[in-house]
Amino acid sequence: MIRLHNTKTRRKEAFRPLDPRNVRMYLCGPTVYDRAHLGNARPVVVFDVLYRLLRHVYGTGHVTYVRNFTDVDDKINATALSRKEAGAPGTLEELIRARTEETIGWYHADMDALGALRPDHEPRATDYIGAMIAMIADLIAKGHAYAKDGHVLFRVRSYTEYGALSGRSVDDMIAGARVEVAPFKEDPMDFVLWKPSDADLPGWDSPWGRGRPGWHIECSAMSYELLGASFDIHAGGIDLQFPHHENEIAQSCCAHPEGGFANVWLHNEMLQVEGKKMSKSLGNFFTVRDLLDQGIPGEVIRFVFLQTHYGKPMDWTAEKAAQAEATLRKWRALTAGVAPSHEVAPGVLEALADDLNTAGALAVLHGLTGEPALLKGSAQMLGLLLDEMGDWAKAPEVDLSELAAKLAELRAKAMETKDFAPVDALKSALMAAGVEVRMSKAGVELLPGAGFDAAKLEAL
């Protein structure tokens, strides 16, 4: 029995899918204007574990996971426009497509490196413009939206439940007074469903003129097309709770009153870096690719993420990465060549089923070092210790037998002469080159370790 903390009810609840043969989850995906930063990766990894858990419990073929690409966005437009002005060939729409194709390729490569499974569907907003227009027209027909000066706005006052997810009332929000006032709005809280595009912006023909959709409508339209009017889980970062998810609920529930939209809302807390919010101005902003390029394996990043419960702020530190790497290196050495067990340790499943307690699951794994097969099989439930992710931990292919023989000989001699200086000298040199030196009664063993540097062995 899986239990999840539902933001909608603010409680941990037993998870009961609408249809156990088709469990449906939707995750708000990236706006593809640039490389994904580290914060973007947290929900991907966290909800990848949920996806794996659901597949384990309900069967691989009985889970549908949708994660969208937002490829309508002013930052994308700006990039495409500047490329066009710089003389790039093609129409603006083609340049936008090229830019988003490029970014999606990066995104896939980076998330693959973190061991995240690809969702079953990765819809692009631009492929669902027709569905969005249809939904908007329907909302107008039902009195929940109105067109004005080429804009279409959602009439917030027409949906009495508005604010229920984030625990705000429309009046409270107006009191906050940070809403954009515009002459075409009936109410300051009304939000844009459709907006006009001038010649320099991408646009699609619609009943309200050439324009482009507002941000929130895409998730409502795509989730409806792919998952239906009611589905099980909707997830994303806590920063999306308001206004994005609130607006999605308003749109979807008004357009499809026959459905309940998402039953369970899951929100992950934000990521921090060395105790501070990641931001460009603080100089601690970096992408997943930056870390990978620094030699930090995706598996290590994943491990660090999973050490903290998704509902708590997570602090990324170099120290954590180093510890995670050491642990994974140990586990990988322990399970090398071992076939993973088919079953998953009960403790791991229990922890995951309890609102995705990944930190608890990792603690259980620590206790399985005596059973390598079970350790490996259980870790794979979390997307760790997978064979395809392990190249980073592989020992370099080097033949150290000559050096080992030399060291053994020096050692044997030293045992008689009691002069250990030559042995220690060679040992230090080996250690400096990143070689692990093991000496016992049985003999000498040399293993290339973490910081192995073949060049430093040349002189020996």
Place this chain on the structure above:
RNA sequence: GGCGGGUUGGCGGAGAGGUUACGCAGCGGAUUGCAAAUCCGUGAAGACCGGUUCGAUUCCGGUACCCGCCUCCA
């Protein structure tokens, strides 16, 4: 101003109303020529003030501090 989250041992970080979290580091021991690795053992905690209770770090209330959202940033 409104809404929400957090505060656990040297560090990271969970669960549970009463019984060891766990990992890293530390300390003691085995092992080693000395180490490394490995194994065994071990000290150390729950922001503050009240309340409920036989008993709270765990439930409730308040205070302080930190953080996020309300600005189409996950």
